[in-house]
Amino acid sequence: MAREDWTYVCEVDELIPDTGACALVNNEQVAIFWEKKSNQLFALSNFDPVGLANVISRGILGSLGEELVVASPLYKQHFSLVTGQCIEDPQYCLKTYPVRRIDGKVQLKISKIIAR
Amino acid sequence: MKKQKVLVIGNGMVGHHYVEQLSSANLPVEITVIGGETRPAYDRVHLSDFFAGRKPEDLALTTRDHYHQIGVDAHFGDPVVNIERDTQKVITKGGQIFHYDKLVLATGSYPFIPPVPGAALPGCMTYRTIDDLGEIRAEAKSSKIGVVVGGGLLGLEAANALKNLGLETHVVEFAPQLMGVQLDSGGGEMLSRKIEALGVKVHTGKATQTIKKGNNTRLRMNFTDGQTLETDLIVFSAGIRPYDQLARDADLKVSERGGIEIDFNCRTRDTNIYAIGECASFGGKIFGLVAPGYRMAEAAVSQLTDKPIPFQGADMSTKLKLLGVDVGSIGDALGKTPGCIAYTFSDQRAEVYKRLIVSNDGKFILGAVLVGDCSDYDSLLQFYLNSIELPGNPESLILPAKDNTASLLGASALPDSAIICSCHNVSKGAIIGALDAGCCTLGDVKSATAASSGCGGCASLLKNVVDEEMAARGMEVNSALCEHFNYSRQELFDILRSKEILTFQQLLDEHGKGHGCDICKPVIGSMLASLWNEHVLEKKHLGLQDTNDIYLGNMQKDGTYSVVPRVPGGEITPEKLIVLGEVARDFNLYTKITGGQRIDLFGAQLHELPSIWRRLVNAGFETGHAYGKAMRTVKSCVGSSWCRYGVQDSVGMAIRVETRYRGIRSPHKIKLAVSGCTRECAEAQSKDIGIIATENGWNLYVCGNGGMRPRHADLFATDLDDETLIRYIDRLLMFYIRTADRLQRSSVWLENMDGGLDYLKAVIIEDKLGLGEELESQMAYLVDTYQCEWKTTLEDPEKLKRFRHFINEEIGDDQLDYVQERGQRRPATALERKHHKESNPHRIAITELSGRS
Ligand code: SRM
Numbered sequence: 001m002a003r004e005d006w007t008y009v010c011e012v013d014e015l016i017p018d019t020g021a022c023a024l025v026n027n028e029q030v031a032i033f034w035e036k037k038s039n040q041l042f043a044l045s046n047f048d049p050v051g052l053a054n055v056i057s058r059g060i061l062g063s064l065g066e067e068l069v070v071a072s073p074l075y076k077q078h079f080s081l082v083t084g085q086c087i088e089d090p091q092y093c094l095k096t097y098p099v100r101r102i103d104g105k106v107q108l109k110i111s112k113i114i115a116r
Numbered sequence: 117m118k119k120q121k122v123l124v125i126g127n128g129m130v131g132h133h134y135v136e137q138l139s140s141a142n143l144p145v146e147i148t149v150i151g152g153e154t155r156p157a158y159d160r161v162h163l164s165d166f167f168a169g170r171k172p173e174d175l176a177l178t179t180r181d182h183y184h185q186i187g188v189d190a191h192f193g194d195p196v197v198n199i200e201r202d203t204q205k206v207i208t209k210g211g212q213i214f215h216y217d218k219l220v221l222a223t224g225s226y227p228f229i230p231p232v233p234g235a236a237l238p239g240c241m242t243y244r245t246i247d248d249l250g251e252i253r254a255e256a257k258s259s260k261i262g263v264v265v266g267g268g269l270l271g272l273e274a275a276n277a278l279k280n281l282g283l284e285t286h287v288v289e290f291a292p293q294l295m296g297v298q299l300d301s302g303g304g305e306m307l308s309r310k311i312e313a314l315g316v317k318v319h320t321g322k323a324t325q326t327i328k329k330g331n332n333t334r335l336r337m338n339f340t341d342g343q344t345l346e347t348d349l350i351v352f353s354a355g356i357r358p359y360d361q362l363a364r365d366a367d368l369k370v371s372e373r374g375g376i377e378i379d380f381n382c383r384t385r386d387t388n389i390y391a392i393g394e395c396a397s398f399g400g401k402i403f404g405l406v407a408p409g410y411r412m413a414e415a416a417v418s419q420l421t422d423k424p425i426p427f428q429g430a431d432m433s434t435k436l437k438l439l440g441v442d443v444g445s446i447g448d449a450l451g452k453t454p455g456c457i458a459y460t461f462s463d464q465r466a467e468v469y470k471r472l473i474v475s476n477d478g479k480f481i482l483g484a485v486l487v488g489d490c491s492d493y494d495s496l497l498q499f500y501l502n503s504i505e506l507p508g509n510p511e512s513l514i515l516p517a518k519d520n521t522a523s524l525l526g527a528s529a530l531p532d533s534a535i536i537c538s539c540h541n542v543s544k545g546a547i548i549g550a551l552d553a554g555c556c557t558l559g560d561v562k563s564a565t566a567a568s569s570g571c572g573g574c575a576s577l578l579k580n581v582v583d584e585e586m587a588a589r590g591m592e593v594n595s596a597l598c599e600h601f602n603y604s605r606q607e608l609f610d611i612l613r614s615k616e617i618l619t620f621q622q623l624l625d626e627h628g629k630g631h632g633c634d635i636c637k638p639v640i641g642s643m644l645a646s647l648w649n650e651h652v653l654e655k656k657h658l659g660l661q662d663t664n665d666i667y668l669g670n671m672q673k674d675g676t677y678s679v680v681p682r683v684p685g686g687e688i689t690p691e692k693l694i695v696l697g698e699v700a701r702d703f704n705l706y707t708k709i710t711g712g713q714r715i716d717l718f719g720a721q722l723h724e725l726p727s728i729w730r731r732l733v734n735a736g737f738e739t740g741h742a743y744g745k746a747m748r749t750v751k752s753c754v755g756s757s758w759c760r761y762g763v764q765d766s767v768g769m770a771i772r773v774e775t776r777y778r779g780i781r782s783p784h785k786i787k788l789a790v791s792g793c794t795r796e797c798a799e800a801q802s803k804d805i806g807i808i809a810t811e812n813g814w815n816l817y818v819c820g821n822g823g824m825r826p827r828h829a830d831l832f833a834t835d836l837d838d839e840t841l842i843r844y845i846d847r848l849l850m851f852y853i854r855t856a857d858r859l860q861r862s863s864v865w866l867e868n869m870d871g872g873l874d875y876l877k878a879v880i881i882e883d884k885l886g887l888g889e890e891l892e893s894q895m896a897y898l899v900d901t902y903q904c905e906w907k908t909t910l911e912d913p914e915k916l917k918r919f920r921h922f923i924n925e926e927i928g929d930d931q932l933d934y935v936q937e938r939g940q941r942r943p944a945t946a947l948e949r950k951h952h953k954e955s956n957p958h959r960i961a962i963t964e965l966s967g968r969s
């Protein structure tokens with residue numbers, strides 16, 4: 001059975017504009033970005049499916065055309081911040097998570113698989 | 117089918133070209149090479165570079181190993197002394213016997229020594245082989261005065277060498293003028309004047325009668341006119357003679373003036389024997405240049421295929437810089453064609469002389485002579501080679517250009533068949549083909565076609581052709597940095613500097629669009645650092661930093677980091693070594709000596725970096741900037757403090773420059789090295805900046821590169837004192853930082869620079885652009901504002917906050933996986949990880965948060 005909930009991650013002012021941070025939520029590594037010009041938060045899986053390491057949060061943010069993207073720090077593929085889709089190689093798509101700011105706090109929605 | 121045995125005698129430039137062409141033609145042949153010199157073929161054309169520090173290996177065109185790899189059986193140092201045509205075998209001096217089906221004579225030529233009594237005395241030398249140059253250098257050490265006998269091309273080249281070796285230099289020429297083969301008397305005179313102005317004494321119309329031991333000097337030359345000249349060494353460069361004795365003994369036909377006679381097929385009168393290169397005579401003529409030899413080699417190879425191509429003679433036009441004087445000679449330079457018309461232009465003040473020979477109908481160029489200004493050479497040569505009809509007033513071709521008198525030939529006017537690079541026979545058509553096939557830079561075209569990789573004389577014409585072609589096909593080199601900025605890196609640098617812009621955001625708002633990206637952000641971050649030198653982890657710059665800079669470490673394949681403290685000049689105390697060992701042990705870091713004379717500790721997690729660096733900084737280490745496009749390392753050899761050959765304190769100088777330039781961010785990384793003597797143990801000639809000690813100071817080499825496309829550094833200036841050395845490096849690095857492209861190493865920067873090395877020298881040494889002081893003060897600013905990025909970071913809790921894997925947990929990455937190998941750990945491979953998972957499905961990771969201190 002799956003239950004969906006907003007989970008507290010950190011204070012908004014712990015994030016630094018135009019960079020990312022990684023949160024551990026329910027055993028999942030989630031990269032959270034604060035894109036400054038659009039003033040939006042985005043959350044994606046922190047695992048780089050090409051480089052096979054937990055590094056997405058350390059990528060550079062930017063735009064390609066209209067698409068807001070993060071570039072993997074390992075081999076520089078771009079992933080859409082909105083959809084998680086890899087621009088260079090359609091076979092890769094990062095999991096995305098709903099994320100919000102509320103009362104100066106950052107919250108994330110994660111589908112918890114209640115196991116055991 | 118039985119393989120034909122092809123035997124090549126002589127492994128000079130042409131013999132080698134033959135072997136390469138033949139072996140890549142994939143014919144059923146067995147190739148054997150017998151070279152009379154002890155070393156495989158080398159670049160004789162650039163022989164003089166030997167004196168500029170090039171080693172025999174640098175001049176090598178091939179190696180024994182390479183020949184071995186391509187299946188060529190090669191023997192060196194044992195010349196052939198006899199050819200037995202009836203049994204089809206050759207015999208060497210050492211008694212080896214080789215059979216052949218086809219024999220190729222590529223024995224080249226040797227310097228002619230006039231039959232003057234005394235010409236064999238010690239101190240009398242020639243200028244033809246690497247060994248010759250080695251002897252000249254050795255002899256020059258104990259000499260003050262040097263004479264070159266012979267005022268032709270090679271003689272003047274030899275004179276230049278003697279002058280650079282620091283000798284008082286004289287040129288003695290039998291004929292009434294210099295370079296009588298290429299220049300008319302007006303050109304010869306102008307050349308003499310220019311060379312004399314450079315301090316070389318020219319004696320024309322002088323015949324040497326005897327050479328005797330000197331009184332105060334080693335030798336004395338007595339001339340037929342009764343005069344004498346005291347000297348310590350004499351280099352004979354009075355023409356070449358083909359090595360044709362083998363052919364004479366074997367009763368092959370030899371031309372009247374020497375040289376083995378060949379036909380259009382490069383065949384001698386024995387149909388199994390070919391002759392190519394400088395030993396061959398075609399139509400009674402010997403070609404003393406390498407390009408015609410290459411054409412012969414290609415023609416001779418083609419005879420073994422079903423598509424034979426004839427050798428049709430070759431053009432002997434040449435363009436050279438002799439003793440710093442530009443000299444060009446095209447076609448019938450002496451105007452011997454009956455009925456020809458000559459135009460002469462002479463400017464005594466600027467010391468320029470030009471002469472143009474045209475056909476009697478005024479329509480075609482037959483020849484030209486240029487002294488002091490060769491800028492028209494390329495155009496004139498193309499008019500000549502391609503028989504392009506002249507404009508109404510041919511004289512305009514050599515008159516100084518007035519505004520808008522576009523008399524000269526643009527590259528676009530050339531037919532596709534025009535040969536652009538005669539060394540490698542590359543036509544304009546071939547260059548267009550390379551562009552069609554996807555080349556999009558000059559460099560691409562060079563590597564695809566080999567154009568301009570021989571004598572280099574075609575470089576500017578090649579560039580014109582490539583530029584015009586690219587422009588024509590709208591390929592106009594788009595220098596815009598990325599979709600967010602419509603400016604090149606250099607333009608952006610100027611904008612940042614002149615408008616004193618301090619942040620990316622401001623630049624984007626005022627001069628860009630969109631949000632920026634992983635191309636423009638790091639470049640601009642780097643330029644801001646080069647200009648204003650603020651800490652790269654300042655909040656306003658943080659989002660700009662690339663993978664490595666943003667955590668001040670190099671990211672490894674598993675997302676962990678490496679730690680590389682600076683070890684200036686590679687000098688390290690035992691205490692510091694021990695600290696490195698202890699830190700590595702305590703944090704369980706994989707440890708390796710780098711190729712840059714320092715020590716790399718791998719596998720640190722984000723949260724461990726501050727504790728590791730705290731210990732290192734406390735022990736007196738600084739960051740090594742291994743993560744930055746920045747000044748990296750200064751490699752040194754031990755130098756005069758210990759080494760018995762060292763002539764300067766190379767370690768001291770290395771530490772001085774490393775300390776001066778540490779941390780400076782640049783378009784790409786910058787590496788330096790300092791060697792204590794010419795043995796060059798620090799490999800300075802492979803660095804962006806190479807410094808090599810001399811008896812009198814330092815020689816400066818610039819724009820070398822290791823890596824994927826190695827480039828030997830160019831000699832930039834010699835015998836500098838410490839301060840001048842630093843000043844030149846200051847200027848050079850700053851000029852590079854200002855003008856290079858993104859991720860462009862200094863080697864590529866120089867190669868793409870209009871005017872090349874000479875221009876760079878003009879800017880840095882002569883301060884042609886008047887930038888010198890500005891560059892120096894910009895560098896001084898960077899030196900003054902240096903901070904160890906790690907030290908500052910450790911002092912700032914805000915900056916330190918980011919050094920953790922999770923923003924909400926105090927643990928490291930929970931999914932790292934290692935295996936032990938040779939006593940240390942390394943990241944598990946994908947296969948090993950899978951195996952680990954299967955054997956222990958609940959395993960999360962093996963990471964224990966090691967070594968907190
Ligand atoms: C550690 C080291 C190899 C070693 O175990 O010895 C090394 C490791 C790396 N080299 Fe290197 N290079 C190392 C010496 C060299 C050398 C030798 C030297 O400096 O004398 C060269 C050739 C010399 C040269 O640069 O001209 C060298 C030519 C390269 C290149 C090719 C550059 C080129 O112009 O072709 C790259 C790729 C690049 O920079 O784009 C590169 C890139 C790298 C990177 C940064 C790749 C990366 O992005 O992760 C490696 C990461 C370093 C790390 O994690 O700490 N490394 N690399 C050496 C560190 C030296 C140091 O103390 O800082």
Ligand SMILES: Cc1cc2nc3c(=O)[nH]c(=O)nc-3n(C[C@H](O)[C@H](O)[C@H](O)COP(=O)(O)OP(=O)(O)OC[C@H]3O[C@@H](n4cnc5c(N)ncnc54)[C@H](O)[C@@H]3O)c2cc1C
Nearest residue numbers: 126128129130131151152160195196223224393394405406
């Ligand atoms: C200082 C200098 C500068 C030059 N500059 C230029 C230039 O700018 N442009 C240009 O086009 N040309 C230049 N040249 C000329 C160019 O080097 C020659 O045209 C070219 O090297 C000829 O090549 P080759 O193979 O015919 O002869 P070589 O290069 O002389 O090679 C012949 C080889 O055969 C060997 N050999 C001879 N006899 C025997 C034997 N019996 N058995 C075995 N081996 C034997 C010799 O030892 C030699 O190694 C220059 C030459 C010199 C010396």
Ligand code: SF4
Nearest residue numbers: 753759762792793797
């Ligand atoms: S380069 Fe010269 S001075 Fe330096 S270590 Fe080698 S031999 Fe000694």
Ligand code: FES
Nearest residue numbers: 537539570571572
């Ligand atoms: S003409 Fe010599 S390299 Fe092109």
